[in-house]
Amino acid sequence: MHDKLLKKYYFIKSLDTNNIKKQDKKTIIIYRNYTSPKVDINKILKLKSFLKKKGNKFLLANNIELALKLRLDGAYISSFNKKLNHLSYSFNPNFIIIGSAHNLKEIRIKERQKVQKIFISSLFKKNKNYLGLNKFRLISKYTNQNVVALGGISKTNLKKLKLLNISEFAGISFFE
Secondary structure (H helix, E strand, O other), rough: OOHOOOOEEEOOHHHOOHHHHOOOOOOOEEOOOOOOOOOOHHHHHHHHHHHHHOOEEEEEEOOOHHHHOOOOOOOEEEEOOOHHHHHHHOOOOEEEEEEEEEOHHHHHHHHHHHOOEEEOOOOOOOOOOHHHHHHHHHHHHHOEEEEEEEEEOOOOOOOHHHHHHHOOEEOHHHOO
C-alpha cells in the first residue's frame, strides 16, 4: 500500500505553512490548538486561502459555528467534546464533520453528533488510550460510520493499515 493512495488528515497546532507546503492534495488539514484558547480569525482566513489555492481541505477543531461562519470545508469534534448544539445548524452539503473516539461510549456519542467519520485512537501510540491492531479492529466493528486510524502512525508501520482494511489515517508526527 503506497501512502499516496491514502486519504490523510494532518493535525496542526500553529498556522505556519512550512510543513503544510510539503503535503499533497489528498491531505486534509485540521487546525487544533489546545494550548491557546484565543483563535486568530485573520490567520485562519489566510491559511484557508493558501490551502484553497493548493487544493487541500481545511477543518477547524471544536468550533463548528466558526467553521461555518468562515466557510471552511468542515469541522473536527474531539473525543472530549460531547455537545450536540451543532445539530440545529444548517450546513452546506459539502461541509464535513468528523470526530474522534477512544472507546465504544465515545463512538456512540460521535454517532449522536452525526459525524461522517470517526477517528479511533490510539492505534500505535502507546498512551493511556492505546488499542493496538486487534482492539482497533474489534472496536471499529461497532459502528457503521467510516473509520479513520489515529495515533502513532509512522512510515514504518503504515503498511499495517492494510491489515485493518483502512484507507484513511490521521496524525501529527507522520507529516513532520
